[in-house]
Amino acid sequence: MTEKLSRRDFLKLTAAGAGATAVLTGCGPASRYVVRSPYAEMPEYTYNGQSTFYATTCRECPAGCGIVVRTHQGRALKIEGNPSHPVNLGKTCSRGQAALQGLYNPDRVEAPQALAAGDRQEIDWDRAIRVVREALIGNRPEEIAFLLGPSPDHLYDLVSEIMRSLGGPAPLCYGTQALFEARATLVQATAQVLNRTALPFCDLGGSDVAFSFGANFLETWLSPLAYGRGFARMRRGQVGRRGFLVQFEPRLSQTGAAADEWIAVAPGTEGLVALALGRLVAEARGGLVPAAYREVDVATAAEASGVPEGTLTRLAGIFANAEHPLAVPGGAALGHVNGLEAARAVLTLNALAGNLGQPGGVFLTPVPNVHPDSRRGPDTLVEINALIGRMRSGQVKALFVHGINPAFELPAALGFTAALENVPQIISFASFPDETALLADYIFPDHTPLESWGYQKVRTGSDRAALSGAQPVVVPFHNTRATVDVLLAAIQAAGGDLAAGVPYSDEVDFLQQSLLTLVQEAGNIAAPEIRTFMTQFQQYGGWWAAEAGLDAPSTPAPLERPLRLIEPEFAGEGEFHLHVYPSPILGDGAGANRPWLQETPDPMTTVMWNTWVEINPETADELGLEDNDVVRVASDFGAIEAPVYRYPAIRRDTIAIPFGQGHTALGRYADGRGANPVALLGLKLTGAGDLAFAATRVRLEKTGRTSILARLESRIGVYGEGLE
Amino acid sequence: MAATAKPIAPATHEEHAESRQHLMLDPRPRGEMNAMVMESMHTTSWKFWGIAFLLGIVVLVCLFLAWGYMISEGLGVAGVNRPAYWGIFLVNTVFWIGISHAGTFVSALLRVFKAEFRRPFTRAAELMTTFGLIQAGLSIFMHMGRVWLSYWLAPYPNARGLWPNFHSPLAWDFLAINTYLLASTMYLFLPLIPDLAMARDRSTGWRKVVYRVLALGFRGTEGEWAHLRTAMNIFAFAILPVMFSVHTIVAWDFAAASRPGWSSTIFGPYFVVGALHSGVAAVAMVLVVVRGTMKNMKYFIRAEHFDAIGKLMLVISMGWAYFFFNDYLVQWYGGDHWTHTLLAWHESGPLAWIWGLMLVCNVAVPWFLLWNRKIRSRPGWMFVIGLLINVGMWCERYVIIPISLTINRMPFTWQSYRPGIEIVLGIGTLAFFILLYMLASRLVPLVPVWEVQEGQMAHSLRKFGRKTVVSVSELE
């Protein structure tokens, strides 16, 4: 390890003894590069018995929370929230806490590998870089494809620049996290209603009555910690009254459980309910019913959604009388063929409430001025499907995959895995031997996030523009290499126009060049030049604007256009709606190889280590299903088997399955555990071109087998089994 | 007054004599009785050794190997969990302590009250005390998470200068069980000395050496007898409160805990009666086996003895039922929500059959069968009844420990208990008990011959008008 790896940088951030408050102290401009040295020779800032804290960014989901990692003699010990970070203000979620088990996972890809016929052979990085160089310059630009995950943004920005320089297609960015958030659909709805292609920010904390239509914002949706904080402010009653939250969804989610009321609307009718509520609110307020709601028939909506008219009227009264009412669209409500319209209907409800840009209302988050030309996704299923089509027809000669595990995450019906066979060269940058990596020709493992540099643009959740910064907190544990460095090395080796167009010596250089635009902006960092700026960027864990401030939407009078909803359509035949939701603990499934996440109970079912099928107890009785009975769930597109969990709070026509398990790779803790519900999904699309993931119908069959689910709750104590 | 009692039951009075056969009114010369006892000790068949060998294998595998495996793996191989932190290990502990109560009860209490029918089988019962306590001790040690540190319970300042915590019922347990184990072993040994001397006088070879050492040089001088008698009197009176305290303290392990169903002031006597219930029943079982398998024992252990033990069992069963109902009624009447839930769990939970079996075996079986003298006098019946009572009492402990532990004040944590390696280890302790008893039966005179002879001296027939009755004299 003489060359690049010896140039890994370890900046001293703070050497103070304890507490996250120490992050902001004890820093001086240190040397940029620290030589990787034997363990016995501690860096000079490491004291025996004293911990060193580093600020970085959590990459377990794309929200961009700031974390502070406690390290001790070169080992990362504990992840805490970064108290000054505007997204999470010092808080963390389960997934963030368990990120260390990614870093120290026993099943990492420890060195670059070449895969052939099931055989994995270690190669050296020189060869790896040659392979990447050949793939970049040996193919025509349009034959190269980059498929990236939701983070990190600096990699996306660099790859965009490379592809622009090459003249190839922009990298695609996808992932089930974004899919189950209905991110693409929501962005498009925001563009239509609020006039900006961005994610809206709903100021839950400032509202006193909030109606959430399918948005599971306390679990995985957009920025759970920011919304959790907002929820707490709302509950504490910032406006003098304890906030009131109503959740509209067919299956009671964790967010619904924390809400004050749960309305079990029929799948696909959330938008209809929003429209009916809008009309009723407008009527309750008196005056003219806006054009948007003139065509709405409350009785039809009540009939279709299964929500009694009385309930709608009562809720509308609450909404109308609130000082700061708020409506939040998201999640499965948007995962229908009418999802885009539903999102517009919900956003319009905010316009009706007059809360756009008001406290307790809807805002837009300014994006920091870094690579503004790199207009990152979210891409839709249509675009992914197009890529798969190109792959299938042999138009893609080299596929680079980073940060996404499409063989696991994409609906099986898309045929991604089969299409891979027609791609001559697949290069995966996965840190773990996931399903896609094992199908690749090469794995050039990236560092895990805690060993990595980078930044993440905060798209929603903070109260100001913010760029969350990442830096390595420990020396890379294995013979891995930053993907950015690998790409840059390959480009430098290629030379020519490409090298001239991407003029960065290494990852840190790229970061510093990228951050140049922020040096002059008013923010938490006051530095005259980039090196001091960079030091403070690492110390603070990012850059954010000095003043809190979000953009108020400039709305093109959304109430003027009549709102209509198309009839929900469902893919396939079957007596049940399939409600797939991302596991609040395992997220997009990448968390399944963290044993502590596996053993953290699901908030609602308290199940650990497995997949289950939630079914209404009455329905289960009709089908003769008891807890732990293994059922076969079949759609027209696939089938899986999983044990039954009799879930009291789900509609009788719906079954729910969490997403995250069912890996066939990814190491000992994930492999062979549970089932993957994306195998069941049909390919209906929302108006925005993304997958209508909640619009599949399925059938249930008993298998006659049972399999005990590991649950923390007591079936006797909670459900009274055996006590009758 | 004759030292060697003459046959005093003439043929004409046979019917009277039969009615009091447990007083053994057909005395034989001491020498003959000695020879009978010696013969019974010396007689072994291939069956005996076969069974002993099998038991030895079972002890090795089910007790020592299984335990070693559990020690190296941790208690995870057993069925204990949250909230059933205590399982069959403690069920067995309480069970064996209960068994061990029989010996002391039969021997000491009946001695104190001069119940003459006790004489031939006190030794057989006392052996059960010692061997039962060994199993109880083993079961406690199995239960401990770090058994290799169990000596920290002993009252001495350990490596950290720390004494045990005498606030803890477990510390009391440690003192009480050790006191009881020591006391009952001493109490077994003292009356054994004359019999060991007897055996010494009639043995050769290695047995002679063993008995000579164990007999301590006893000849039977006036002084030796006087000291022995005094000591036995002191023991008979003093070991009774110790016995009661042991099982009461075991009961306090549960009663002192603030748990629904356990927190009961009646648990002390309830447990003591329960211990006697299983203990006396076990004595009956052992006597049936000893009588049936050992030579000459039909002379010493007679149907009338079973009759007398049967009555005792019936009375104890009633006592147990009384305490059970007392506990049940008060819990039912005044218990809180959790107690009521627990009672419902006992009666109609998935393991309600154990609760039902307990009542059938402990109450219905004795009450329906033991009132009948014919049944009481038949060893076969008594063995079955004794077995059922022991099953019932084991069920009682199972209901009190793992089944009750399922229910607590945090319903979110309720979880049923499913035994694991405990079953194997329980079989191991049972086999160990039987093996020890088998070996002891060939090494230790099972019948205290001198006590039998003393009793025969004291019994005589006396005529009241036309009726002849047995009269018992006090020799002291």
Next chain:
Amino acid sequence: MEEHKTLLALFEDLDPTAAAIERLRKLGIPDDQMNVISGIPVTEAMLGRPRQWSNVPRLALGGSLGGFLVGAFLAFGAPLLYPIHVGGQALIPIPPSIVVLFELTMLGMLVSTFIGVFLDSYFPSYRPKEYLPEISDGKIGILFQCPQQKQAQIVLALKKLGAESVAPAEARQL
């Protein structure tokens, strides 16, 4: 000093034994030179012998006092050596102390009773002793010392009273 000889007379039954003891006493053998050896506990009163002195009850009493003191140390002293407060209870709570006191008192009493038997009877002693195995078959023996010149007279008298044998006692390995 006269020459004394140890004799062992063996009897089948209690009554002749009692008579023989009476006779011996009349023949000038004092009680402290006689001892009765039997296979069952024959009380002194049955044979008209003076009551045996036993230290066992005193030792038992002493032992229980010792046990009580040890118990008191454990209950009241040990906690002071390393004071640890638990469960909001007093450092030295009275009710549990009673349990400790009881158990150790009883332990002390029983152990000292047991040891008392050993001390009083000089157990264990494996020296050769005057003894006949018939005694454990129910015979009663009188072990006495008599002046050599009276031996014949005494033997005769005892035989007349029903002694099975009267012979010089040999100390033999038991």
Next chain:
Amino acid sequence: MSNPLEEVGHKWGMVIDQDLCTGCQACVTACAMENNIAFVGEQDAAYGRSLQWIRVERFWEGEFPEVKSTPFQPVLCQQCGQAPCEPVCPVYASVHSENQQINIQVYNRCVGTRYCANNCPYQARVFNWRDYREPGPLDNALNPDVTVRRRGIMEKCTFCVQRIVQGEDTARAEGRQMADGEVVPACAQACPTEAIVFGRLDDPDSLVSRLKRDGRAVQLLEELGTQPSVTYLKGGSSYGRNG
């Protein structure tokens, strides 16, 4: 014998606002990562043997569609003032800490009788049924301030006593009083809604003390007289209730 630490003795306590708890389990994972809690695998987890020191309870009320889960209730060791677990331990492994006024488990004294766990009305104690060793290199993340427990040992929430002691030491070394909120256990630190609040109950102005005086304050199984250091602020919905 005077203990120099006694001068800084505090009474630590916790308030958990069930109205704010979202059941997200961040506390559960954070606690595990801070305190070197081992994972036990699916089979043992299914059998009530998982080792989490804190669990989030929820029950169900009503029938569909009027069904509702009860407010989430994180349950951890309540650090009782009169702890039922303490007196029953025969080897003083469960004792009361005079300096922090919490209940501490001394691992190296424990012999595994599990009496304390039986006697804990909150079922807050967990037992190491096996040696749940973390395979390398996962053990790199073990916290050197917290003992790794082997099989046969009882363990439970410590209020992150290692942080309390470190905080006290730091404050004393700097010759100052501890500020409110200076020391937080891992659960409270992670809690996204700040439903878990930690601090000194002996300081009437601390946030915990103020919250403890809230009208919604209850303690678990108050009737047992265990004097828990953890107070719950009752959750539950009613529209328009004054906050």
